[in-house]
Amino acid sequence: MxxxxxxxxxxxxxxxxxxxxxxxxxxxxxxxxxxxxxxxxxPKKTETAKWETVKFLVEHGFSYQHIYHTDENPVRNGKVENYVRYPDNLREAQEFVIMYHTQAKQK
Missing domain, CATH: 2.20.28 (Rubrerythrin, domain 2)
Known part of the structure; x- marks a missing residue:
């Protein structure tokens, strides 16, 4: 990998x-x-809307690092189990950035 x-x-x-x-x-x-x-x-090269979502997330400090629910203990049975799925569209990405802003990478 x-x-x-x-x-x-x-x-x-x-x-x-x-x-x-x-x-x-x-x-x-x-x-x-x-x-x-x-x-x-x-995304596929032709999926312009999904690429705009990727760009938005990266510009806001989310470079596809692991993000997890902050209201729960991320470790269960010795491994992390509550990772958050990255959004597929811009509307969800805007909500994602607000919800998980504390886990964004600082520039």
Whole structure:
């Protein structure tokens, strides 16, 4: 498993093995790509609305890191069981950002 380098402009994602460091630029548009964890599942290139949701989440500090319900103990039987599913549309993403803002990564 590795990371994914993602171009939010071209709607492309490339698998990258662990150990590769440094910033990458998109081969098509030349913009800087962002690195997201292996758990990120990119939408199809034609799913523009889903890509806008990804962009919104990333811009608000949610780079597909684990997010969990804060009102519950995240560890049960020795493992984390209450991860939150990332939203699929912009309306849900706006609610998600408000609800889990304390778990957003600071820029």
């Amino acid at each position: 590795g990371h994914k380098n993602v171009c939010l402009n071209c709607h492309k994602a490339f698998n990258m093995p662990f150990g590769i460091t440094g910033e990458m630029t998109c081969r098509e548009c030349g913009q800087q790509m962002i690195r997201l964890p292996h758990r990120f599942r990119p």
